[in-house]
Amino acid sequence: MSEELKPTIQAIILDMDGVITDSARLHARAWKQMFDAFLEKLPGEQQPPLDLPRDYKRYIDGISRLDGVRAFLQSRNLHLPEGDPDDGPEAESIVGLGKRKNAFFLELMEKEGVDVFPDTLEMLKKWKKEGIKLGVISASRNCRKILESAGLLHWFDVRVDGETARREQLPGKPAPDVFLRAMQELKASPEHTLVVEDAIAGIKAAKRGHFTRVIGVARNGETEELLDAGADQVVKQLTEIDTYMETTSRAQLPDSLPHALESMQQIFSEMNGKKPVLFFDYDGTLTPIVDDPDAAVLTDGNKKVLADLAEEFTVAIISGRGLSDLRSKVGLDQLIYAGSHGFEISGPDGLEMQYEPGQEILPLLDQVEKAVKKRIQSIEGCEVERKKYAIAVHYRKVEKSRVKELKQAVAEVMEGKEQLKLGKGKKIREIKPNLDWHKGHALNWLLDKLDLARKRHQPIFIGDDITDEDALRFLQGTGILVGTHGEETHANYRLNDTEEVYEFLAQLRRWQEPAPK
Incomplete structure:
Protein backbone atom coordinates (compact mmCIF):
# COMPACT_ATOMS: atom_id res chain seq x y z
CA MET A 1 0.00 0.00 0.00
CA SER A 2 1.24 3.49 -0.79
CA GLU A 3 2.88 5.39 2.05
CA GLU A 4 0.83 8.40 0.94
CA LEU A 5 -2.42 6.69 1.90
CA LYS A 6 -4.10 8.27 4.90
CA PRO A 7 -7.21 7.04 6.67
CA THR A 8 -10.14 9.16 5.57
CA ILE A 9 -12.46 7.26 7.89
CA GLN A 10 -12.77 9.62 10.84
CA ALA A 11 -15.43 7.78 12.84
CA ILE A 12 -16.58 4.18 13.22
CA ILE A 13 -19.93 3.16 14.70
CA LEU A 14 -20.19 -0.42 15.90
CA ASP A 15 -23.20 -2.43 16.98
CA MET A 16 -22.56 -4.12 20.33
CA ASP A 17 -24.18 -7.57 20.39
CA GLY A 18 -22.40 -9.94 18.02
CA VAL A 19 -19.85 -7.35 16.85
CA ILE A 20 -18.12 -6.24 20.07
CA THR A 21 -19.31 -8.80 22.59
CA ASP A 22 -20.71 -12.31 22.37
CA SER A 23 -23.79 -11.13 24.29
CA ALA A 24 -25.88 -11.93 21.19
CA ARG A 25 -25.49 -15.57 22.21
CA LEU A 26 -26.98 -14.82 25.62
CA HIS A 27 -29.75 -12.68 24.13
CA ALA A 28 -30.72 -15.51 21.77
CA ARG A 29 -30.86 -18.04 24.61
CA ALA A 30 -32.92 -15.66 26.77
CA TRP A 31 -35.41 -15.10 23.94
CA LYS A 32 -35.74 -18.84 23.37
CA GLN A 33 -36.15 -19.56 27.07
CA MET A 34 -38.85 -16.93 27.43
CA PHE A 35 -40.82 -17.69 24.25
CA ASP A 36 -40.62 -21.49 24.58
CA ALA A 37 -42.13 -21.30 28.06
CA PHE A 38 -44.78 -18.84 26.85
CA LEU A 39 -45.73 -20.96 23.81
CA GLU A 40 -45.91 -24.18 25.85
CA LYS A 41 -48.56 -22.67 28.13
CA LEU A 42 -50.83 -21.46 25.32
CA PRO A 43 -54.19 -23.22 25.10
CA GLY A 44 -55.18 -25.12 21.98
CA GLU A 45 -52.87 -26.64 19.39
CA GLN A 46 -49.25 -26.78 20.55
CA GLN A 47 -47.03 -24.13 18.94
CA PRO A 48 -43.52 -25.20 17.84
CA PRO A 49 -40.71 -23.67 19.92
CA LEU A 50 -38.69 -20.68 18.76
CA ASP A 51 -36.21 -21.74 16.05
CA LEU A 52 -33.00 -19.80 16.69
CA PRO A 53 -31.41 -20.03 13.21
CA ARG A 54 -34.66 -18.95 11.54
CA ASP A 55 -36.88 -17.02 13.95
CA TYR A 56 -34.25 -15.11 15.91
CA LYS A 57 -32.42 -13.72 12.86
CA ARG A 58 -35.63 -13.01 10.97
CA TYR A 59 -37.83 -11.42 13.62
CA ILE A 60 -35.79 -10.43 16.68
CA ASP A 61 -32.09 -9.81 16.06
CA GLY A 62 -30.91 -6.20 16.02
CA ILE A 63 -34.19 -4.49 16.94
CA SER A 64 -35.61 -3.23 20.21
CA ARG A 65 -36.93 -5.65 22.83
CA LEU A 66 -40.61 -4.74 22.40
CA ASP A 67 -40.33 -4.69 18.59
CA GLY A 68 -38.86 -8.19 18.82
CA VAL A 69 -41.81 -9.40 20.91
CA ARG A 70 -44.28 -7.87 18.47
CA ALA A 71 -42.57 -9.25 15.36
CA PHE A 72 -42.32 -12.82 16.65
CA LEU A 73 -45.91 -12.90 17.91
CA GLN A 74 -47.12 -11.58 14.56
CA SER A 75 -45.15 -14.33 12.77
CA ARG A 76 -47.19 -16.90 14.73
CA ASN A 77 -50.51 -15.00 14.35
CA LEU A 78 -50.61 -14.50 18.12
CA HIS A 79 -52.05 -11.40 19.76
CA LEU A 80 -51.39 -9.85 23.16
CA PRO A 81 -52.30 -6.47 24.60
CA GLU A 82 -49.52 -3.88 24.52
CA GLY A 83 -49.61 -3.55 28.29
CA ASP A 84 -48.49 -0.73 30.51
CA PRO A 85 -44.91 0.47 31.24
CA ASP A 86 -45.53 -0.56 34.85
CA ASP A 87 -46.31 -4.18 33.87
CA GLY A 88 -44.09 -6.71 35.63
CA PRO A 89 -42.42 -9.70 33.94
CA GLU A 90 -45.35 -11.92 34.98
CA ALA A 91 -47.86 -9.89 32.91
CA GLU A 92 -49.26 -11.52 29.76
CA SER A 93 -48.62 -8.46 27.62
CA ILE A 94 -46.01 -7.31 25.14
CA VAL A 95 -44.37 -5.21 27.85
CA GLY A 96 -44.53 -8.13 30.28
CA LEU A 97 -42.89 -10.56 27.85
CA GLY A 98 -40.18 -8.01 27.14
CA LYS A 99 -39.40 -7.67 30.84
CA ARG A 100 -39.51 -11.46 31.24
CA LYS A 101 -36.93 -11.88 28.50
CA ASN A 102 -34.73 -9.22 30.10
CA ALA A 103 -34.85 -11.03 33.44
CA PHE A 104 -33.67 -14.24 31.76
CA PHE A 105 -30.87 -12.33 30.01
CA LEU A 106 -29.60 -10.63 33.18
CA GLU A 107 -29.60 -13.99 34.94
CA LEU A 108 -27.52 -15.56 32.15
CA MET A 109 -25.11 -12.60 32.07
CA GLU A 110 -24.63 -12.76 35.84
CA LYS A 111 -24.00 -16.48 35.68
CA GLU A 112 -21.81 -16.75 32.56
CA GLY A 113 -20.39 -13.26 32.01
CA VAL A 114 -19.78 -11.55 28.68
CA ASP A 115 -16.73 -12.12 26.50
CA VAL A 116 -15.20 -9.65 24.07
CA PHE A 117 -14.31 -10.89 20.60
CA PRO A 118 -10.47 -10.78 20.38
CA ASP A 119 -10.50 -9.42 16.83
CA THR A 120 -12.70 -6.54 17.95
CA LEU A 121 -10.41 -5.63 20.83
CA GLU A 122 -7.43 -5.69 18.47
CA MET A 123 -9.14 -3.31 16.07
CA LEU A 124 -10.39 -0.98 18.82
CA LYS A 125 -6.76 -0.53 19.89
CA LYS A 126 -5.67 0.05 16.29
CA TRP A 127 -8.41 2.58 15.56
CA LYS A 128 -7.78 4.46 18.78
CA LYS A 129 -4.09 4.69 17.89
CA GLU A 130 -5.04 6.09 14.48
CA GLY A 131 -7.17 8.78 16.12
CA ILE A 132 -10.47 7.44 14.78
CA LYS A 133 -13.48 8.34 16.93
CA LEU A 134 -15.55 5.36 18.08
CA GLY A 135 -19.26 5.05 18.76
CA VAL A 136 -21.31 2.09 19.96
CA ILE A 137 -25.00 1.57 19.27
CA SER A 138 -27.35 -1.05 20.61
CA ALA A 139 -31.07 -1.71 20.81
CA SER A 140 -30.46 -3.06 24.30
CA ARG A 141 -31.21 -1.04 27.42
CA ASN A 142 -28.49 -3.10 29.09
CA CYS A 143 -25.78 -1.72 26.81
CA ARG A 144 -23.92 0.24 29.51
CA LYS A 145 -24.10 -2.68 31.95
CA ILE A 146 -22.76 -5.13 29.33
CA LEU A 147 -19.88 -2.85 28.30
CA GLU A 148 -18.96 -2.26 31.94
CA SER A 149 -19.03 -6.02 32.56
CA ALA A 150 -16.72 -6.53 29.58
CA GLY A 151 -14.41 -3.67 30.63
CA LEU A 152 -15.03 -1.78 27.39
CA LEU A 153 -17.07 1.27 28.35
CA HIS A 154 -14.07 3.63 28.24
CA TRP A 155 -13.19 2.67 24.65
CA PHE A 156 -16.12 4.54 23.15
CA ASP A 157 -16.53 8.28 22.68
CA VAL A 158 -20.30 7.95 22.22
CA ARG A 159 -22.99 5.43 23.22
CA VAL A 160 -26.50 5.40 21.73
CA ASP A 161 -28.51 2.52 23.17
CA GLY A 162 -32.01 1.41 24.04
CA GLU A 163 -32.20 3.89 26.90
CA THR A 164 -31.21 6.73 24.56
CA ALA A 165 -33.81 5.63 22.02
CA ARG A 166 -36.51 5.51 24.71
CA ARG A 167 -35.55 8.88 26.17
CA GLU A 168 -35.28 10.66 22.81
CA GLN A 169 -38.06 8.64 21.14
CA LEU A 170 -35.77 7.46 18.34
CA PRO A 171 -37.34 4.86 16.05
CA GLY A 172 -35.58 1.50 16.03
CA LYS A 173 -33.85 -0.31 13.18
CA PRO A 174 -34.28 -0.55 10.25
CA ALA A 175 -34.73 3.23 10.65
CA PRO A 176 -31.27 4.87 10.59
CA ASP A 177 -31.89 7.24 13.52
CA VAL A 178 -29.63 5.58 16.12
CA PHE A 179 -26.70 5.62 13.70
CA LEU A 180 -27.35 9.23 12.71
CA ARG A 181 -27.61 10.21 16.38
CA ALA A 182 -24.25 8.59 17.14
CA MET A 183 -22.68 10.25 14.10
CA GLN A 184 -24.00 13.62 15.24
CA GLU A 185 -22.47 13.19 18.70
CA LEU A 186 -19.16 12.10 17.13
CA LYS A 187 -19.25 15.33 15.07
CA ALA A 188 -18.67 13.28 11.93
CA SER A 189 -20.25 13.17 8.48
CA PRO A 190 -21.62 10.19 6.50
CA GLU A 191 -18.82 10.30 3.92
CA HIS A 192 -16.23 9.83 6.68
CA THR A 193 -18.11 7.33 8.88
CA LEU A 194 -17.97 3.53 8.69
CA VAL A 195 -20.64 1.32 10.25
CA VAL A 196 -20.08 -2.25 11.46
CA GLU A 197 -23.17 -4.44 11.99
CA ASP A 198 -24.05 -8.13 12.28
CA ALA A 199 -27.86 -7.93 11.98
CA ILE A 200 -29.90 -7.63 8.80
CA ALA A 201 -32.00 -4.83 10.32
CA GLY A 202 -28.81 -2.99 11.26
CA ILE A 203 -27.35 -3.27 7.76
CA LYS A 204 -30.57 -1.89 6.26
CA ALA A 205 -30.62 0.95 8.80
CA ALA A 206 -27.03 1.96 8.07
CA LYS A 207 -27.62 1.89 4.31
CA ARG A 208 -30.60 4.20 4.79
CA GLY A 209 -28.26 6.55 6.63
CA HIS A 210 -26.08 6.82 3.48
CA PHE A 211 -22.84 6.06 5.29
CA THR A 212 -19.79 5.75 3.09
CA ARG A 213 -19.27 2.08 3.94
CA VAL A 214 -21.36 -0.52 5.75
CA ILE A 215 -19.56 -3.66 6.92
CA GLY A 216 -21.44 -6.85 7.77
CA VAL A 217 -19.95 -9.25 10.33
CA ALA A 218 -20.85 -12.88 9.62
CA ARG A 219 -19.42 -14.77 12.58
CA ASN A 220 -21.80 -17.67 11.98
CA GLY A 221 -21.85 -17.81 8.18
CA GLU A 222 -24.64 -15.31 7.37
CA THR A 223 -22.64 -13.85 4.46
CA GLU A 224 -25.34 -14.17 1.81
CA GLU A 225 -28.07 -12.63 3.97
CA LEU A 226 -25.91 -9.62 4.89
CA LEU A 227 -24.90 -9.03 1.27
CA ASP A 228 -28.54 -9.19 0.20
CA ALA A 229 -29.41 -6.69 2.95
CA GLY A 230 -26.98 -4.23 1.35
CA ALA A 231 -23.62 -4.67 3.10
CA ASP A 232 -20.73 -3.21 1.08
CA GLN A 233 -18.43 -5.88 2.48
CA VAL A 234 -18.90 -8.92 4.70
CA VAL A 235 -16.15 -10.14 7.01
CA LYS A 236 -15.88 -12.92 9.54
CA GLN A 237 -13.58 -10.91 11.81
CA LEU A 238 -13.06 -7.18 12.24
CA THR A 239 -9.35 -7.56 11.49
CA GLU A 240 -10.35 -7.95 7.82
CA ILE A 241 -11.65 -4.38 7.67
CA ASP A 242 -9.51 -1.84 5.83
CA THR A 243 -10.15 1.77 6.86
CA TYR A 244 -7.62 3.30 4.47
CA MET A 245 -9.46 4.96 1.63
CA GLU A 246 -8.02 7.84 -0.34
CA THR A 247 -11.24 9.13 -1.78
CA THR A 248 -13.25 11.59 0.27
CA SER A 249 -16.23 11.56 -2.07
CA ARG A 250 -19.61 10.59 -0.66
CA ALA A 251 -21.36 7.60 -2.17
CA GLN A 252 -24.20 8.62 -4.47
CA LEU A 253 -26.79 6.98 -6.65
CA PRO A 254 -25.48 6.68 -10.23
CA ASP A 255 -28.34 8.71 -11.71
CA SER A 256 -27.32 11.70 -9.58
CA LEU A 257 -23.81 11.83 -11.07
CA PRO A 258 -22.93 14.35 -13.80
CA HIS A 259 -22.54 12.82 -17.25
CA ALA A 260 -18.86 12.63 -18.19
CA LEU A 261 -19.33 13.59 -21.85
CA GLU A 262 -21.27 16.67 -20.80
CA SER A 263 -18.61 17.54 -18.23
CA MET A 264 -15.42 17.25 -20.28
CA GLN A 265 -14.32 20.83 -19.59
CA GLN A 266 -14.80 20.27 -15.87
CA ILE A 267 -12.79 17.01 -16.03
CA PHE A 268 -9.99 18.71 -17.98
CA SER A 269 -9.99 21.56 -15.47
CA GLU A 270 -9.68 19.11 -12.56
CA MET A 271 -6.62 17.57 -14.21
CA ASN A 272 -4.91 20.97 -13.96
CA GLY A 273 -2.27 20.07 -16.53
CA LYS A 274 -1.57 16.59 -15.14
CA LYS A 275 -1.04 13.66 -17.47
CA PRO A 276 -3.80 11.00 -17.34
CA VAL A 277 -3.07 7.46 -16.19
CA LEU A 278 -5.88 5.22 -17.43
CA PHE A 279 -7.30 2.26 -15.52
CA PHE A 280 -10.17 0.18 -16.89
CA ASP A 281 -12.32 -2.72 -15.86
CA TYR A 282 -12.92 -5.08 -18.80
CA ASP A 283 -16.40 -6.66 -18.91
CA GLY A 284 -19.12 -4.02 -19.05
CA THR A 285 -16.56 -1.25 -19.55
CA LEU A 286 -14.36 -1.99 -22.57
CA THR A 287 -16.77 -4.64 -23.86
CA PRO A 288 -20.53 -4.98 -23.34
CA ILE A 289 -21.84 -7.54 -20.85
CA VAL A 290 -22.77 -10.75 -22.70
CA ASP A 291 -24.31 -14.04 -21.57
CA ASP A 292 -21.18 -16.03 -22.52
CA PRO A 293 -18.02 -14.55 -20.89
CA ASP A 294 -15.86 -16.07 -23.64
CA ALA A 295 -17.77 -14.01 -26.21
CA ALA A 296 -16.73 -10.70 -24.62
CA VAL A 297 -14.07 -9.67 -27.14
CA LEU A 298 -12.77 -6.30 -28.28
CA THR A 299 -13.56 -5.13 -31.78
CA ASP A 300 -10.57 -4.32 -33.99
CA GLY A 301 -11.53 -0.66 -33.87
CA ASN A 302 -11.68 -0.54 -30.08
CA LYS A 303 -8.43 -2.47 -29.81
CA LYS A 304 -6.79 0.20 -31.96
CA VAL A 305 -8.18 2.92 -29.67
CA LEU A 306 -6.44 1.29 -26.69
CA ALA A 307 -3.22 0.78 -28.65
CA ASP A 308 -3.18 4.45 -29.68
CA LEU A 309 -3.86 5.54 -26.10
CA ALA A 310 -0.97 3.41 -24.86
CA GLU A 311 1.38 5.44 -27.08
CA GLU A 312 0.45 8.57 -25.10
CA PHE A 313 -0.47 7.33 -21.62
CA THR A 314 0.04 4.50 -19.17
CA VAL A 315 -2.93 2.15 -19.70
CA ALA A 316 -3.87 -0.66 -17.31
CA ILE A 317 -6.81 -3.07 -17.21
CA ILE A 318 -7.78 -4.30 -13.73
CA SER A 319 -10.30 -7.12 -14.03
CA GLY A 320 -11.82 -10.00 -12.13
CA ARG A 321 -10.81 -12.22 -15.05
CA GLY A 322 -7.73 -14.38 -14.68
CA LEU A 323 -4.52 -12.83 -15.98
CA SER A 324 -3.96 -15.22 -18.89
CA ASP A 325 -7.60 -14.91 -19.99
CA LEU A 326 -7.44 -11.12 -19.80
CA ARG A 327 -4.21 -10.88 -21.81
CA SER A 328 -5.54 -13.19 -24.52
CA LYS A 329 -8.80 -11.23 -24.79
CA VAL A 330 -7.02 -7.89 -25.29
CA GLY A 331 -3.79 -9.01 -26.97
CA LEU A 332 -1.83 -5.74 -26.65
CA ASP A 333 1.65 -6.15 -25.18
CA GLN A 334 2.03 -2.45 -24.40
CA LEU A 335 -0.76 -2.52 -21.79
CA ILE A 336 -0.56 -3.46 -18.11
CA TYR A 337 -2.85 -6.30 -16.98
CA ALA A 338 -4.03 -6.92 -13.43
CA GLY A 339 -6.05 -10.13 -13.27
CA SER A 340 -8.06 -11.76 -10.48
CA HIS A 341 -8.92 -8.34 -8.98
CA GLY A 342 -5.22 -7.44 -8.82
CA PHE A 343 -3.80 -10.64 -7.31
CA GLU A 344 -1.66 -11.16 -10.44
CA ILE A 345 -0.13 -8.34 -12.48
CA SER A 346 1.92 -8.31 -15.69
CA GLY A 347 3.11 -5.59 -18.04
CA PRO A 348 5.88 -4.24 -20.26
CA ASP A 349 9.54 -4.08 -19.23
CA GLY A 350 9.37 -7.15 -17.04
CA LEU A 351 6.60 -5.89 -14.76
CA GLU A 352 5.35 -8.94 -12.80
CA MET A 353 3.64 -9.37 -9.45
CA GLN A 354 1.85 -12.22 -7.72
CA TYR A 355 0.29 -11.30 -4.36
CA GLU A 356 2.09 -13.94 -2.34
CA PRO A 357 -0.44 -14.52 0.49
CA ASN A 434 -10.16 -13.42 2.35
CA LEU A 435 -7.20 -11.07 2.22
CA ASP A 436 -6.73 -7.33 2.41
CA TRP A 437 -6.08 -6.97 -1.33
CA HIS A 438 -8.39 -5.85 -4.13
CA LYS A 439 -8.58 -3.59 -7.19
CA GLY A 440 -7.98 -0.45 -5.14
CA HIS A 441 -4.77 -1.82 -3.66
CA ALA A 442 -3.61 -3.00 -7.10
CA LEU A 443 -4.26 0.45 -8.61
CA ASN A 444 -2.20 2.22 -5.94
CA TRP A 445 0.53 -0.44 -6.12
CA LEU A 446 0.92 0.28 -9.83
CA LEU A 447 1.06 4.04 -9.29
CA ASP A 448 3.85 3.55 -6.76
CA LYS A 449 5.70 0.86 -8.70
CA LEU A 450 5.75 2.95 -11.89
CA ASP A 451 6.57 6.15 -9.98
CA LEU A 452 3.49 7.93 -11.30
CA ALA A 453 3.42 10.69 -8.70
CA ARG A 454 0.04 12.24 -8.01
CA LYS A 455 1.51 15.71 -8.43
CA ARG A 456 2.27 15.04 -12.11
CA HIS A 457 -0.34 12.43 -13.06
CA GLN A 458 -4.13 12.14 -12.83
CA PRO A 459 -5.40 8.59 -12.32
CA ILE A 460 -8.68 7.91 -14.15
CA PHE A 461 -10.56 4.71 -13.36
CA ILE A 462 -13.53 3.56 -15.44
CA GLY A 463 -15.60 0.57 -14.29
CA ASP A 464 -19.15 -0.72 -14.15
CA ASP A 465 -19.54 -3.31 -11.40
CA ILE A 466 -19.74 -3.51 -7.61
CA THR A 467 -16.19 -4.88 -7.40
CA ASP A 468 -14.99 -1.69 -9.13
CA GLU A 469 -16.11 0.25 -6.06
CA ASP A 470 -12.94 -0.99 -4.34
CA ALA A 471 -10.91 0.99 -6.88
CA LEU A 472 -13.26 3.99 -6.83
CA ARG A 473 -13.05 4.23 -3.03
CA PHE A 474 -9.25 4.18 -3.09
CA LEU A 475 -8.90 6.46 -6.10
CA GLN A 476 -7.41 9.91 -5.76
CA GLY A 477 -8.37 11.09 -9.20
CA THR A 478 -11.33 10.82 -11.56
CA GLY A 479 -13.74 7.90 -11.16
CA ILE A 480 -16.32 7.08 -13.84
CA LEU A 481 -19.13 4.52 -13.54
CA VAL A 482 -20.48 2.88 -16.69
CA GLY A 483 -24.21 2.16 -16.46
CA THR A 484 -25.33 1.11 -13.00
CA HIS A 485 -24.77 -1.79 -10.63
CA GLY A 486 -27.91 -0.95 -8.64
CA GLU A 487 -26.19 0.53 -5.60
CA GLU A 488 -24.55 3.78 -4.54
CA THR A 489 -21.16 4.55 -6.04
CA HIS A 490 -18.00 6.50 -5.19
CA ALA A 491 -17.56 7.54 -8.83
CA ASN A 492 -17.43 11.24 -9.74
CA TYR A 493 -19.06 10.93 -13.17
CA ARG A 494 -21.12 8.48 -15.19
CA LEU A 495 -21.30 7.10 -18.72
CA ASN A 496 -24.22 5.12 -20.08
CA ASP A 497 -22.48 2.29 -21.95
CA THR A 498 -19.28 1.08 -23.60
CA GLU A 499 -19.88 3.20 -26.71
CA GLU A 500 -19.74 6.29 -24.54
CA VAL A 501 -16.52 5.00 -22.95
CA TYR A 502 -14.81 5.09 -26.33
CA GLU A 503 -16.28 8.51 -27.12
CA PHE A 504 -14.87 9.76 -23.82
CA LEU A 505 -11.45 8.32 -24.71
CA ALA A 506 -11.54 9.96 -28.14
CA GLN A 507 -12.23 13.35 -26.58
CA LEU A 508 -9.51 12.78 -24.00
CA ARG A 509 -6.95 11.99 -26.69
CA ARG A 510 -7.94 15.04 -28.77
CA TRP A 511 -7.53 17.21 -25.68
CA GLN A 512 -3.99 15.85 -25.16
CA GLU A 513 -2.92 16.35 -28.78
CA PRO A 514 -0.71 19.43 -29.23
CA ALA A 515 -2.31 22.33 -31.05
CA PRO A 516 -1.20 22.71 -34.70
CA LYS A 517 1.48 25.31 -35.27
Missing part, protein backbone atom coordinates in the same frame (compact mmCIF):
# COMPACT_ATOMS: atom_id res chain seq x y z
CA GLY A 358 -3.00 -15.49 -2.14
CA GLN A 359 -0.91 -18.42 -3.36
CA GLU A 360 -1.29 -20.23 -0.05
CA ILE A 361 -5.06 -20.38 -0.60
CA LEU A 362 -4.94 -21.97 -4.08
CA PRO A 363 -5.41 -25.57 -2.81
CA LEU A 364 -8.52 -24.50 -0.86
CA LEU A 365 -9.90 -22.77 -3.97
CA ASP A 366 -9.41 -26.05 -5.86
CA GLN A 367 -11.47 -27.90 -3.23
CA VAL A 368 -14.21 -25.26 -3.16
CA GLU A 369 -14.43 -25.20 -6.96
CA LYS A 370 -15.20 -28.94 -6.99
CA ALA A 371 -17.72 -28.58 -4.16
CA VAL A 372 -19.55 -25.70 -5.84
CA LYS A 373 -19.77 -27.53 -9.16
CA LYS A 374 -21.19 -30.60 -7.42
CA ARG A 375 -23.77 -28.58 -5.44
CA ILE A 376 -25.17 -26.62 -8.40
CA GLN A 377 -24.82 -29.17 -11.19
CA SER A 378 -28.60 -29.66 -11.33
CA ILE A 379 -29.29 -25.93 -11.87
CA GLU A 380 -29.46 -25.27 -15.59
CA GLY A 381 -27.81 -22.17 -16.99
CA CYS A 382 -25.24 -21.60 -14.24
CA GLU A 383 -21.55 -21.51 -15.09
CA VAL A 384 -18.57 -21.89 -12.78
CA GLU A 385 -15.55 -20.00 -14.07
CA ARG A 386 -12.25 -20.76 -12.36
CA LYS A 387 -9.61 -18.07 -12.31
CA LYS A 388 -6.28 -18.55 -10.60
CA TYR A 389 -7.27 -16.61 -7.49
CA ALA A 390 -11.05 -16.67 -7.68
CA ILE A 391 -14.13 -18.71 -8.56
CA ALA A 392 -16.93 -16.92 -10.39
CA VAL A 393 -20.42 -18.43 -10.36
CA HIS A 394 -22.41 -16.85 -13.21
CA TYR A 395 -26.20 -17.07 -13.11
CA ARG A 396 -27.21 -14.76 -15.97
CA LYS A 397 -28.84 -17.70 -17.77
CA VAL A 398 -30.44 -19.27 -14.67
CA GLU A 399 -34.21 -19.15 -14.31
CA LYS A 400 -35.28 -16.54 -11.76
CA SER A 401 -37.09 -19.16 -9.71
CA ARG A 402 -33.79 -20.97 -9.05
CA VAL A 403 -31.44 -18.02 -8.41
CA LYS A 404 -32.11 -18.04 -4.67
CA GLU A 405 -31.37 -21.76 -4.56
CA LEU A 406 -28.06 -21.19 -6.35
CA LYS A 407 -27.03 -18.37 -4.00
CA GLN A 408 -27.89 -20.48 -0.96
CA ALA A 409 -25.90 -23.43 -2.30
CA VAL A 410 -22.81 -21.27 -2.80
CA ALA A 411 -23.20 -19.77 0.67
CA GLU A 412 -23.46 -23.23 2.25
CA VAL A 413 -20.28 -24.39 0.51
CA MET A 414 -18.56 -21.31 1.95
CA GLU A 415 -19.55 -22.08 5.55
CA GLY A 416 -16.47 -22.55 7.70
CA LYS A 417 -14.09 -21.40 4.94
CA GLU A 418 -12.57 -18.50 6.85
CA GLN A 419 -9.72 -18.11 4.36
CA LEU A 420 -12.22 -17.17 1.65
CA LYS A 421 -14.84 -14.47 1.21
CA LEU A 422 -17.92 -14.16 -0.97
CA GLY A 423 -18.53 -11.13 -3.17
CA LYS A 424 -21.31 -10.13 -5.52
CA GLY A 425 -21.55 -8.48 -8.92
CA LYS A 426 -23.81 -8.32 -11.95
CA LYS A 427 -25.46 -11.77 -12.07
CA ILE A 428 -22.45 -13.28 -10.34
CA ARG A 429 -21.26 -14.58 -6.99
CA GLU A 430 -17.50 -14.61 -6.62
CA ILE A 431 -15.34 -16.52 -4.16
CA LYS A 432 -12.00 -14.86 -3.42
CA PRO A 433 -9.17 -15.10 -0.89
